[in-house]
Structures are given as structure tokens and as C-alpha cells.
Amino acid sequence: MVPTTHFGRFAPILRDSGAAAVRRPDTLLASQPPYEIFYIPFEHVNPRARLVIVGITPGMNQLEMAYAEAQRLLRLGASEAAILKSVKSIAAFGGDAMRPNLLRMLRHFGFAAILGIDAEADLWGTAAGLLHSTSVVPNATFKGGKMFSGSFEEVLKVDALREQFEADFVGSLGSLGPEALYVALGKTPFDALLHCVELGAIGEHQLLGALAHPSRSGGSQVAVYLGEKSPDDLDPADPVRGRVAWLRDAYARMRSATDRLRGPGVAVALPPPRSAPSRPTTLVKAPRLEGATSAAPAAPAPSNTDLHYVVSRGKAAGTVLRPHVQDGHYIVSPTRFEADYVRVPIGEALEPYLRKGLSLRMSAPGVAPSLISPGSILRRDRSSH
Incomplete structure (x- = not known):
């Protein structure tokens, strides 16, 4: 499938209203109650990317930032290509907590050394040409009024979400090079990328693994993932307790992958000793x-x-x-x-x-x-x- 470009349809609304158009009926792209999918101008694909970071779906912060930047550039008369490229660079994984947490994890694994750049923050600056940011459901998706955070199995079961995934996510992978390295933000994107490996859309060697999701709503999971916080110190009601085994498995995979790519020279911390078994399985x-x-x-x-x-x-x-x-x-x-x-x-x-x-x-x-x-x-x- 070829990804769909909706910018021409929504450009007049973004030019006139900017961030005020976030989650309005006139920016609704698809609806399958209780799911609503709102347009976000994230169609830009960077074919030269060496690192592809994959989330679940853009959220409110990304919508507001993207709409505001699109409005600014539309009023300046910028071209569609320039607008989409700038919007993606500024708004993808933006926000007060998400990008700092993401950088914290990228630094931990030494991605600057892997990519041959001075600092991980340059991926949103002088080295932006090496990064492609995207999501399993590329347009902003909400379930019951809240940002969608469900499983990949749910994505495949809901027609509106599956169409987004297959047409706009999988459809975009053909534009990326065979040397691009893929990093998932959390379990749902990781499962989606495993599915893409099975489809043959990306090579298994390209999938490095998963980071913890960097959003503030994830609570202490980044600290637990990096071994900075012991699961024993979590509140008994903290939902991160149920993710500890997966976070540790994800850390081990990512550490092995980045150590191999980076080689000697950048030290990283070891995760805390395993105290919980992996999820039950017959295997x-x-x-x-x-x-x-x-x-x-x-x-x-x-x-x-x-x-x-x-x-x-x-x-x-x-x-x-x-x-x-x-x-x-x-x-x-x-x-x-x-x-x-x-x-x-x-x-x-x-x-x-x-x-x-x-x-x-x-x-x-x-x-x-x-x-x-x-x-x-x-x-x-x-x-x-």
C-alpha cells in the first residue's frame, strides 16, 4: 500500500485555526466508536534515516505543536514538503517529558556513537537527517476520549486502526533504507515491528528492540527500565509492577543490540538483578x-x-x-x-x-x-x- 497524504484537505483548517482545531469535528479523519482518529500533518518520511523510532500514536501535545507549526508555515507561504518536514521535526515525540526521557534512554545506550554524531540531542537538530519518527497508528488516535494505548492485537482487530497501520505505517516502510535501525517505544510498537519482520517489510537485523515508553503517563517505568529504580520501591498499586519482567527483557535485548553495534568505548549501566519471571508460557x-x-x-x-x-x-x-x-x-x-x-x-x-x-x-x-x-x-x- 502507498501511504495517504491528507495535507491538502486539512491545510485550510490548519491555516485558519492552528492549535484551536485540535480534536474538532473538522479534523476528524475516521471514527469507529469508541475510537476517533484525528489528522496530524506527520506524512513526511525521511528516506535517508538511519534510526527509526516508533511510538503507538501521536498524542495531544504532538497535535497542538504540529497544528501550531503548520499554521505558522502556511501563513508564511511555505511549500507542502517544507511544512511537513518541519512539523515532523518539531512535534514528533515532543512535549515537556517525552523527549527528555527519550534522550535519557538514547544516551544510556550510546546512540550517538552508533550513529557517528556528537550527541543524541542532535537528532532533533544538526543530525535530524538521520532520524525518522513514526507511530503504529500514524494519525492521532483516541479511545473513549483518551489517547489510545492499547495492544497491537487491538490495532489488528479494529478496522479503522488496522487500516491506518497497514496503509500509512507499513506502507511507509518501503521508503526507508535497508540499513535503517528500528527502535520501539514500548510493547505495542515492538509487537508491531515483530509483525513487520514476519511480513518481510523490514529485516530482523534491523529491529534493535524496545525502550520504555517515555511519556509522563508512564510513571516510573523509564527509571525501572534503566535500573535507576528498584521495583521493590514501587508503590503496591503502581501499574509499572506488572511491566517489570517485560521492561527487563526489553532492556537486555536493547543492551545486547547496542553493545554489538557500538563496540567498546561507551559504558552503560547494568539492569538490576532479575527478581520476577517472564510472562507464563508453554515454551x-x-x-x-x-x-x-x-x-x-x-x-x-x-x-x-x-x-x-x-x-x-x-x-x-x-x-x-x-x-x-x-x-x-x-x-x-x-x-x-x-x-x-x-x-x-x-x-x-x-x-x-x-x-x-x-x-x-x-x-x-x-x-x-x-x-x-x-x-x-x-x-x-x-x-x-
């Missing part, structure tokens, strides 16, 4: 196998992308299956029983598991995942190992 953590590399979720071994299987019978005959990604992991198993499934982080090489005789779950768009025996799995330019 088990991948065991350490002799000859296997350590888990490094953000930088997959090249051989993983070579693995494929060609369906030989039935309606799907001729379809090429690839390693199936589920919740950031591949799945291998010595048997067909789910109780024996082994989760392998997407950055870890699969070959050692295949050499041990484990089958690999593989899939393709429209073809459900199934376990493929290692003897049937092909490698690029060769048919056996």
Missing part, C-alpha cells in the same frame, strides 16, 4: 548448546536468513517458507509436542540447533507455521548442510 527458554552463540537478539547470524523450505504438495506447493518469528523468538523442537518447544532469540544462530536434530518452525504469508525437519531445510545456493 521453554533455549538451552545453551555446545557450539551455539550467546543470545544477541538484534544481530541475527547471516545463516538464519538463508534457511528456507519449499512446499512440495497441496495448495501451497512452491511457496517458500522462512523461519517463523513469534514474540521475538524462533521455535525449534525435538518433537511435535508444544511442551517440548524451545525458544531461540532471533539474534541467535539456528544452525547449532539444526545440527542437534531439532526441527524448526517455518511459515510464509498465508501459510501457517509448521515444524520442518532439519534434513528438509535448504540453505541458500545449496540444498544440504
